[in-house]
Amino acid sequence: MSAFAARRTVMVDTQVRPSDVTKLPIIQAMLTIPRERFVPGPMVEAAYIGENVALGGGRVLLEPRTLAKMLDTLDIKPSDLVLDLAVATGYSSAVIAHMAQAVVAVEADESLAAEAGAALESIGVTNVALETGAPTAGAPEHGPYDAIIVEGGIEVFPAALESQVKEGGRVVAIFMQGALGTVRLGVRHGDGIRWRDAFNATAPVLEGFAAERGFAL
DSSP states (O other): OOHHHHHHHHHIIIIIGGGTOOOHHHHHHHHHSOGGGGSOGGGGGGTTOSSOEEEETTEEEOOHHHHHHHHHHHTOOTTOEEEEESOTTSHHHHHHHTTSSEEEEEESOHHHHHHHHHHHHHTTOOSEEEEESOGGGOOGGGOOEEEEEEEEEESOOOHHHHTTEEEEEEEEEEEEETTEEEEEEEEEETTEEEEEEEEEOOOOBOTTOSOOOOOOO
16 A cells, blocks of 8 residues: 555544544545645645645645535435536545536636646546636536535625526535634525535635625724
């Protein structure tokens, strides 16, 4: 077993399983996908730490525990079409691709998107469609989606994304209030999404997902 494969096992055994993530597809995916391939070279030794990995520009690779619990909350099925937003270097998309039928991944930063594309290709992932564009706009041409996940903090969930969720489809995102964050699960019913709190986690608020600030005297 390589050093990174050993760290992958330790990551699952010490960060994922103790967080009450027991769904076998998540465990298998996180044991299989080489997270080190999705961390920029200078930071590769931090690939398996139990905290968000800073990628620069206010972007992070979500810590394994947070991603695993978000996927557990989202309850992805093998037949699902999943929209993965603000994917950065693409690790989340690789993990989800191991669990779902197909993934549409959207990343605004061209350099991060290029890294994601190279990393996904290097490990032979073929069921991810990677697009460079604003995550707030989603990818309506491929939808609607069974599930949507946002790989970073948000204050508002844009209406343009709500319309891309199938009836009965699910959304999971980290809603930030100041320094505090709560992961919420949303389910589409009719014209709206009903949200409930799932667990606490934090991540920097992504560009375009902040609430509009009113003027104050």
